[in-house]
Each structure stands twice: as structure tokens, then as C-alpha cells.
Amino acid sequence: MKKKLFTRNALGALAVGLVAAGSSLVATLSPTWAGESEIFHPMMVTRTGPFASAASGVSSGQQDYFALVNMNGGIDGTKIRWEECDFGYKTPRALECYERYRGDWKIVYPNSTPAIFALAERLNTDEVLGINIAGGRSESSDGETFPFLSPVMLNFWSQAASTIRYIAELEGGEANLAGKKIAFIHIDNAYGRQPFPIFDALAEMYGFEWKSWPLGWPALEQSAAWVEIARRYHADWAIQWNYGQSCNVPMTEMKKVGFPLEKFIGTLWCGSEEDILPAGDLAKGYISANYHGVGKEFPVIQEIIEQVYGAEKGNIEEDRVGTVAYNRGVLTGIIIVEAFRNAIEEYGLPLDGRKVRDGFRMIKLDDARLAELGATGLLPPLAFSPTYHGGIDPQLFQQWDGEKWETISDWIPPYEDVVKSQIEKASAEYRAQTQQQ
């Protein structure tokens, strides 16, 4: 009897384990070619877990762009073969993914600030460029201090500065910021605290007051913070630096305490459809930042629809093409392909991390090149160099009309001097720390 019970227990446990493993596995398929002239490009993706909703669009946007490039003959005949490693936005699993493909990486884009921080040392040792567009380590704009890291576009300090400039514009100029109160509600981690030095510097320059409301992860309950912001602090403006589904929580809370939606601005990481859809009509009129154009009217996206989806080779549901997350993927794909292209032109095949890093530093996306790529308006002109790894860029602001985002501003630049000065200061501190070690 005892033996039988043990067997049944063991079988039950095995069955549970197998079904659990099977049900949590989401198969990811990628095309393969047997040709010699190809670039193998492992990708860190988030297809499972709480962040998969938007992150899956970013990964698929890249893949659709790679597919388009391949269908048009590749990069001067060299095709891109990609393979996914799903880390579910969990940093330990990102490190595991990195180890699994160690030696194959040419460029790493986890789309996760915590992951890029954790990977930094390995990337430096292996001489592989880690990018985290509009995220990651803000001071990695300094290519000399951080030779294998890059925020590519809009580091967090530029985002914060540009948002304050936008508020100043709405108030009728910087002079009118004096005496204003800005509430900053944010996730309480390195990502959420990045804007602090910029707010401090700008508050001193323009005479506004700001206060922080940090939220513990996952920040799905924010009611006490909003009671204080609206009813005790009486903020003139509120900026949110949430992430994922915590972005939609303020819509309900603001309504409950009577804080006006038109005085509330979201970070670009709270600016995708997935971030605010759960709030329904409460999000109508919500304004957030963004670093790229929205919609599917860009020639490059039209080409993807015609060629890739026309051939039924798309990597996501077609109705998600043109969403914010998807467009972020396409523009990331453009940057990666440009880095590959420059590296091939400069060094030829095969590619490695250092060559692609050099290719990245040669990228010059001016108006002419953007037009050639069909990406005019999708992203602003960009140029990198060995000393400048990107990150000081303007933002757009967009408003949710209940169904889609509408761009409502021109490109709003950051306060460049303030951002540059912060980069220099933080880079110097980093150099001093690493020299001590």
C-alpha cells in the first residue's frame, strides 16, 4: 500500500510538472537559412509574464523589419537569421540567455533597464554593444567612458528635461514655472529615480517646486499617494514614471480625488496602447511623451504590411502593426541593421561584437537617409560617434483620443546643457569608482 501511494504521488507530481512546463512554454519560431552569407542574431525577448503585452510588439517589430530586409535581398546579400530567448523581463533569466548564446552576440537589446545594468560588465568583457533605447544607463551617452553601452536615443535625463520644457511651453514659458508644484509619482527603483538630478537642476533654474512619490513594485495600489498629491500637496502638475500596468492605475485614482487629467503627463514608458487600454474611457485625453512617430503611415511600415504580411510572414497579429510598441521595434530594427551594414562595409564578414559596435558608431541617419529608409517622421535624425553614443534627443508628446494616439507637439528638445553636464558629472564619478577598484 505504501509503495502504491508513493508511485501515485510521484506520477502526480510528474504530471503536474510536465503540464506546468508545457503550459508556460510559448513556442517561438524563427526562419532559418542554410546559406553561408548570413548574420546570426540572438534576441532577448519578453513573450511571457506581466510585461509581454507591449514587449512582444517591440520584438516582433524588429523581426518584421529584419524579414523585410531579407525579402529585399538582405544587407547587400547578407541575410539576418534571428533566434529568440524569452527572459520574461526577469533579470536572472536575461543573464542566463546571455550565457546561452555567449560568443554569438553581436549586439544585445533586452528592452529592460535592470537587465542592461546587470549585463554591463559581461558586455564590456566580451566587447559586445548593449543598447537599451530610451532607457538603460543615462550616462552611457558618453561613448568613451562606456564603450559597450548605449541608450541610442533619449536617455532618461533627456526625457525628464524635455517633459519639463513641455510643461513650461503649456504654462507660457519658463518664467511661469516659478512657484509651481510638480508631483512626481514613480516606481521606486533605479529607473524611477533617474530624473531626480535633472528636476533638481531645473527647479533651481526656474523656481518650481517638485516632490517625489515613490511606489513599491508592482505599484498597482496608489490611492494614498494620490490623496496626498491632490488633496494635501495641491500639485499644479503631476508626472508619472510608472511602468507596464502601473501606468493605467493613476487614471482611476485621479478621478477619485478630483485631480485634472489635463495636468498629468506620462513618461514615454507609459505611452503605449497596452499601458492605458485597461483604463478605458478614463484615459481619454491622457498625454504622454514618446520618442517616435505613431501610426502606420510611414513608408517602411507600409512596405512591411505589403511585403511581409502580404506573404503571410508577419511575426505578430496584423492589427498590432503600427502600435507604439511595434513602431519601437521597427526603429530598433533599423538601427541594428544600419550597424550591421556599416560593419560589413568597413570590415566584411564575419561580424563580431566590436565590429558591430564600430558600425553603430558610424550610423548617420540624416533626413536623406531616413527618407531612403522610408522612416521620415518615424524617428528624428540621429548620428553617433566613438565619443557620443546617443541619448540627447527631443521628445514628441501624444494624446490618447480613446482609440489611438495623436501626436500633439513638435519635437521638444531637452535642456541640452543641463543633460550634458549631468552626463559629464556621472561619467567622471563612474571613472573614479572603476579606477579605485
Next chain:
Amino acid sequence: MNELIYAIELTITGLLIGSMYSLVALGFVLIFKASSVFNFAQGAMTLFAALSVVGLFPIVGFWPALALTIVAMCGVAVFAERVIFRPLIGGAPLVIFMATLGLAFMLEGSAQIIWGTQPYGLDLGIPIEPIIIGGVYISRFDLVAAGVAGLLVLLLVLFFQKTKIGLGLRAVADDHVAAQSMGIQLRRVWAVAWALAGLVALAAGMLWGARIGVHFAMSLIALKALPVLIIGGIESVPGAIVGGLIVGVAEALGEGFVGSMIGGGVQDIMAYLVALLFLLFRPYGLFGEKKIERV
């Protein structure tokens, strides 16, 4: 704003949000009462139930979606009892706990396969605008949610005290081998307990879903139940309610007063600080059973 009004508003906000924590904690209590095990899958059950309602809603309409989800949650209960827990009868509590961990993975994985990863909104038609009484803002939505939580507790208390199955559940919680020897059908009792936990998960999922949206981060709401259970006592239905209210008020007042003095971010810490005090001075919680074990 007058500090007294501010304190009253925070207290009311805390009480109302606390009642929603209680709703999540109730699911844990039900399973613990039946099997003396902490159900790690409760958060996933909440997510699965809410996703099923919002996923079915556009296809069949709201009420059929709700009815189908109730059937689905009962199906999950029967499946869990038959396939996972029946073979583990007599096993160590840790083994059953690990099985609930497996069930959580299964439910989250199945939910993603069936409904995808995209988030959904859930509009229950409850107004969000506050009622203003004497300068104090009170959320209508939170009042309704508190009412639902109160009603559920009342029904559960009656169920445990007045029905045969409810009494059977209490007996099983004490010692399921002894309960079996007294003629209580363990399988039936467990299936009922899981079905009840599934229905509580559905209620919690819908109310939390209407408040924060329905998405995969929702299963993390279950974390809020941990301090509630420590404070109230893990096998007590009234304990879940009182514990939820204490946690809600401690979080709101802590964030509103202490947080503003030390830079904020103390909301979650306050809940666990209170729980820690209970662990030190009343480790079985306010209404938990004091157990003396021979070692």
C-alpha cells in the same frame, strides 16, 4: 486641507482598499481551512477568472461570460482535486504547497495560450466619481467593492457555520485523516473548497480588474494577502476581513503621514511592519487558532 479631514480621508480610503485586500485573502483562507496548506495558485486563479470574463464578454455578452467563467472555475476546482490533490492525500503539507505552485504555473500558462498577453479593461458600470461629505472624498467604486466583500464574508460565515459541507470543511482542516475516519468525504469537501476559492477569486478578479485592468500583473495582487493573513490568522474568515482593514488603514496612514516625512514609498513596508509585530506578539494572528504541537 485640514489635517483632520486629510486623516479621515486617508482612513476611509484605507478601509475601503483594505476590504479589497480581504477579498483576495479570503481565497487563501478557504483552501487553508480545507487542506491546511497555503495556496500559491490563488493569484493565478484570480487572473484566470478575470481574463475569462473579459475574454468571453465580447463573444457571448456579460452575463453568459460570467456564467461560463463560474463553470470554468468549478472545472478548475474539480481538476485540481482529481488530478493534483487526490493523489497527495496524506502527503506532507509542503508537497501539497508545491503542487499549488505547479497549478499556478499551469493556470498562468493556460491563460496566456487561451487569451494572449494583451491587457483588457473591465467596466462594471460602477461610477468612479467620489461622493463628497463634509469635504471628505469617498470613492463610490470602493464603497461598492467593500459592500461586495462584506456580503461574501457574510455568506461564507453562514456556509461554514450552518451547512454540513461547511462543518465538514472545518473538520478536515483540523485533521483530514481523522475527518475521513468519521465518514467525511474528503474528495467532495476539497472540491467544494476549491470551487469556493475559485468563486472568491472571480469576485476579487472582477473588482480588482475594474480598478486596475485585467492583465498578467494582476496575479501579483495576491502578495497583498500575505500580511493580511498573518494579521488576521490564516484559517479565519473574519480574520481575513479585519486583517485586510488593518493593512489598508496602516498603508494609507503610513504613506500619507510617515511617508511624507521620510520621502515616501512606505506603503508596502507599513503592511509588513504591522505583520511583523503580530508575528512577534501574536504569531497565530487575531483570530487564528492557537496550536500547541508536541515536538
